[in-house]
Each structure stands twice: as structure tokens, then as C-alpha cells.
Amino acid sequence: MTVEGQSTTDRRGSETRGRIARHLVGRERELELALAAVGAGRDLVLEGPPGTSKTTMLKAITEEWGIPLFFVEGNADLTAAKLVGHHNPARVLKEDYSADTFVPGPLALAMENGGFLYIEEFNRAPEDTLNTLLTAMADRRIEVPRVGLITAAPTFRVIASMNPFDNVGTTRLSTSVSDRLNRIVVGYQDAEAEAGIVRLRSRLVGRLGDRIVGDAVAVTRATRSHPDVRQGSSVRGAIDCALITDELSALRDLADPDDDRYPETFFDAMVVSLSGRIHLDEAAETTAERVLREIWEDRFVLEPARAEPG
Numbered sequence: 001m002t003v004e005g006q007s008t009t010d011r012r013g014s015e016t017r018g019r020i021a022r023h024l025v026g027r028e029r030e031l032e033l034a035l036a037a038v039g040a041g042r043d044l045v046l047e048g049p050p051g052t053s054k055t056t057m058l059k060a061i062t063e064e065w066g067i068p069l070f071f072v073e074g075n076a077d078l079t080a081a082k083l084v085g086h087h088n089p090a091r092v093l094k095e096d097y098s099a100d101t102f103v104p105g106p107l108a109l110a111m112e113n114g115g116f117l118y119i120e121e122f123n124r125a126p127e128d129t130l131n132t133l134l135t136a137m138a139d140r141r142i143e144v145p146r147v148g149l150i151t152a153a154p155t156f157r158v159i160a161s162m163n164p165f166d167n168v169g170t171t172r173l174s175t176s177v178s179d180r181l182n183r184i185v186v187g188y189q190d191a192e193a194e195a196g197i198v199r200l201r202s203r204l205v206g207r208l209g210d211r212i213v214g215d216a217v218a219v220t221r222a223t224r225s226h227p228d229v230r231q232g233s234s235v236r237g238a239i240d241c242a243l244i245t246d247e248l249s250a251l252r253d254l255a256d257p258d259d260d261r262y263p264e265t266f267f268d269a270m271v272v273s274l275s276g277r278i279h280l281d282e283a284a285e286t287t288a289e290r291v292l293r294e295i296w297e298d299r300f301v302l303e304p305a306r307a308e309p310g
């Protein structure tokens with residue numbers, strides 16, 4: 001660890017990594033790389049599609065370090081003033097400008113409290129907002145008019161995230177920004193890890209639960225490789241598909257995974273949980289529902305053997 005004023009012993013080494021990893025299903029390699037980057041005192045961009053553990057990893061690291069995590073959504077409205085903070089206009093009228101009238105934004109808060117500033121969809125933020133960040137990243141302090149110098153505590157980090165599928169309203173990062181960031185690419189989890197995540201988040205157990213988790217993960221993964229789909233569903237869709245199937249089964253008094261009504265019940269839940277989460281190719285002449293029916297038929301009609309648990 002290269003940050004001054006930091007107790008290095010309690011944050012170093014495989015023990016810390018092991019403790020953090022306990023909050024996570026899989027992701028050993030990505031977590032290790034992220035820990036190395038932030039432990040080295042560096043800033044970072046995490047590049048990956050939705051639902052690929054980016055926020056989950058950062059939460060686990062900041063909880064272990066005992067520091068706050070500040071979220072900011074990168075979009076065209078993210079001005080430098082929103083990021084840094086502003087003076088309360090009502091108080092300024094009454095008392096004139098002072099450090100007291102300043103309402104710190106997430107950047108000022110993260111610097112003062114030694115937290116991580118997590119900027120999602122980083123590439124959507126306007127260029128001059130990003131430039132403000134550059135100063136904070138390079139100097140570890142910023143000058144705020146009528147407040148003075150805000151100096152970053154040693155554990156302050158800027159962590160950006162970007163979705164590689166995202167091509168709407170985005171700007172490419174300027175080289176001055178990208179040259180100051182390290183980069184970790186995260187892809188979709190493998191099927192086994194996704195099943196672990198869905199089991200953990202849905203808490204489904206038993207024969208019916210196992211069947212539901214297996215099916216939810218399989219059809220969700222299939223949405224990502226369907227030829228008419230530009231971007232398929234994340235593991236969030238699989239979690240919801242599992243939970244809704246379970247609830248719908250209860251409403252229909254269905255407790256046995258071998259019940260003849262199970263496949264249609266699963267399909268109903270599949271449409272609710274996944275139809276809004278898949279983004280079709282512009283050129284595709286089909287609907288989300290039709291795509292889902294094809295995926296369902298593949299698993300439940302054409303190759304039902306694959307749907308056996310285990």
C-alpha cells in the first residue's frame with residue numbers, strides 16, 4: 001500500500017481478500033485485481049455490462065475498509081457543481097457566502113471522508129465535469145470558491161463504471177481522462193456462479209427451488225446469445241424470474257417441479273421478469289415475447305432432458 005497515513009497491516013494481503021470474498025459469489029480474480037488497484041492508491045474504471053458484480057464488489061471493499069461509498073449517476077445533467085457541491089442560495093442571501101453555506105456534493109464528501117466516489121455510466125457525463133474530476137484525481141485536492149481547499153483523505157478513490165453495450169448518448173473518454181484511469185473488464189459470470197447468486201438472493205431451496213434456479217439461469221443466459229437480441233438480461237432478470245416463478249407456483253398450488261403445469265407457469269414468470277430486460281436488434285422483426293417463447297421451447301420442449309435438475 002502506497003498511501004501515506006494508512007495503517008497498512010490490516011488492509012493488506014490474502015486475509016483481507018478472503019474476508020471480502022465471503023460477501024461475494026465467485027469473482028475471485030476481478031476482486032483481486034480491484035483490490036490491487038485501490039490498495040495501490042490508484043483510481044479505476046470497471047467496464048462491464050449490467051449486473052456483473054461491479055457495485056457488489058465495491059460495497060464489499062468499502063465495508064471491509066470501513067469507509068463510505070458515494071454513488072453518482074453519470075448523465076448529461078451531471079454538472080461540476082452537482083459533483084463538487086454548491087452554496088445554499090437562501091442562506092447566501094441572508095448571510096453572504098461562507099464555508100458554512102456550502103452544501104458538499106458527492107466529490108467533496110468522498111474526498112473529506114476518504115470514501116470511494118462511484119460514478120456509474122461515467123462516459124455519459126459532460127466533458128467539463130470529467131475535467132473537474134481530473135484535478136481531484138491528480139492533485140488529491142480541489143479549490144472550491146469561497147470555501148477553500150478541500151484535501152482528500154488517504155482512502156479517497158474515484159471508481160468509474162461503463163457498460164460496453166451502451167452506445168446511446170455516450171461520449172468516448174478523452175485521452176486525458178482515460179490516461180489517468182486503470183481499467184478492469186468484467187464479463188458475465190459463468191452459469192455456476194450465476195446459479196450461486198440466484199440461490200443466494202432468492203433463498204429458494206428444495207426440489208422445486210433447485211429446478212426454478214436452474215431454469216431461470218439457463219433461460220436468462222440464453223437471452224444473451226439469441227441472434228435477435230442486442231443486449232440480453234443480466235443476472236437481475238434471473239433473480240426476479242426465480243422469485244416470480246416461486247410466487248406464481250404458490251398462487252397456483254404447484255409444489256412439485258414435475259407437475260405438468262410447471263413449464264407454463266415458468267413461462268408466465270419468464271415473460272414478466274425478462275421481456276422488459278432484453279433489447280432487440282434494431283433490424284430484428286420480432287418481439288421480446290416471441291424471442292422468449294423460442295428460448296422457452298428450446299429448454300422445455302425440444303431438449304427437456306437439459307431441464308432436469310443437476
Ligand SMILES: Nc1ncnc2c1ncn2[C@@H]1O[C@H](COP(=O)(O)OP(=O)(O)OP(=O)(O)O)[C@@H](O)[C@H]1O
Nearest residue numbers: 024025026027049050051052053054055056197235
Ligand atoms: N458476485 C456476486 N455475489 C453475490 N451477489 C451478486 C454478485 N454479483 C451480482 N450479485 C447480485 O446481482 C445484482 C446485480 O449486481 P451488481 O449491482 O453488483 O451489478 P453491477 O455490475 O453494479 O450492475 P450495473 O452496471 O447495472 O450497476 C445484485 O442484486 C447483487 O446482489
Ligand SMILES: [Mg+2]
Nearest residue numbers: 054055056120
Ligand atoms: Mg451497479
